[in-house]
């Protein structure tokens with residue numbers, strides 16, 4: 225007997241409880257909503273990341289070949305699409321390869337780097353080490369390092385955000401602390417410690433690690449806490465990816481307009497990365513881009529938050545789920561309230577993916593495209609299936625009058641992490657995926 229009334233619709237509640245893979249369409253989606261919050265100034269962030277390029281080459285010699293620009297390739301996924309029985313009638317498949325972002329190896333790179341660089345620049349400006357808006361390479365000078373060594377930069381994370389924040393903070397000379405949840409993978413902790421980053425392990429989930437980090441930083445005037453649940457600078461750094469995709473689509477002669485819809489499938493944890501990217505894409509493409517968030521069946525925190533009506537915080541525990549998933553990058557029980565508010569009219573819908581599907585899709589991507597990612601990052605691959613092969617997806621296409629344009633459509637599957645995963649871990653993922661695939 226349940227003693228509480230769920231704020232979710234019974235049909236949604238029952239699909240969640242059954243751990244079904246399903247697409248939830250956002251009734252608040254407004255195709256004409258234009259995100260123009262003056263709080264979120266993406267142009268300033270893009271300029272900061274560009275001004276940081278010479279600095280990043282000094283800090284990370286491996287960035288020489290890309291001139292210090294944190295960018296990822298956009299590639300075709302023809303072989304995988306074909307293997308999954310999609311044809312040219314269904315549109316073209318592309319993958320935005322953020323798993324290959326340099327240094328941090330995940331979608332967290334732009335957000336994390338932007339926030340730490342903004343903090344470092346502020347400090348350096350106050351101490352007259354750099355001028356406002358100048359090239360930031362002086363942040364690697366001994367004078368700046370000495371200044372930074374007095375400050376601590378900390379963060380709570382299931383892993384990848386810790387790697388992004390920790391690596392850039394340590395490279396700049398900050399003391400760096402990463403608070404990690406129980407689901408954080410051992411290799412991520414080892415990698416952090418190898419770079420002189422302090423790892424504090426917590427027995428609880430992601431939200432508890434964030435809360436512990438926040439509390440520890442509050443008692444220290446020289447501590448800066450990167451707050452994954454509330455940070456505008458992280459969100460903005462993620463949003464900078466939109467312009468990158470815009471330019472890449474243009475260079476590839478991909479048209480996006482009324483008759484050529486663009487669909488983007490984004491793995492979602494707390495919501496910052498997919499939310500920021502969606503915000504940026506909506507500014508550039510308006511109603512011609514359709515963004516869907518992908519979440520594990522055990523941790524669909526944004527689906528739960530938005531489908532509850534989005535008036536009060538609600539977690540996946542509140543609807544009887546456990547937040548237990550192999551997709552450590554997505555193992556978040558409670559969505560960011562900031563992001564849920566900002567994307568409430570911008571995101572077209574959310575869908576759920578089972579862990580075994582993540583492993584199978586990761587395996588197929590490796591077999592057919594020779595791309596190695598982490599399980600979390602495979603969540604986007606189920607997107608075209610959800611849109612084109614489910615009743616809810618068909619309904620979406622009808623509602624927005626685009627069902628006749630699908631042969632002109634572009635599907636962008638956002639791959640969010642994997643480059644730093646050790647080879648033996650990748651082999652383990654591969655074996656699990658192959659066994660599951662062979663059995664199905």
Ligand SMILES: *Cc1c(COP(=O)(O)O)cnc(C)c1O
Nearest residue numbers: 384493494495496497553640641
């Ligand atoms: C963090 C992460 C995401 C999602 O980002 P959020 O800001 O937590 O929503 C997706 N994939 C991977 C691999 C990640 O590490």
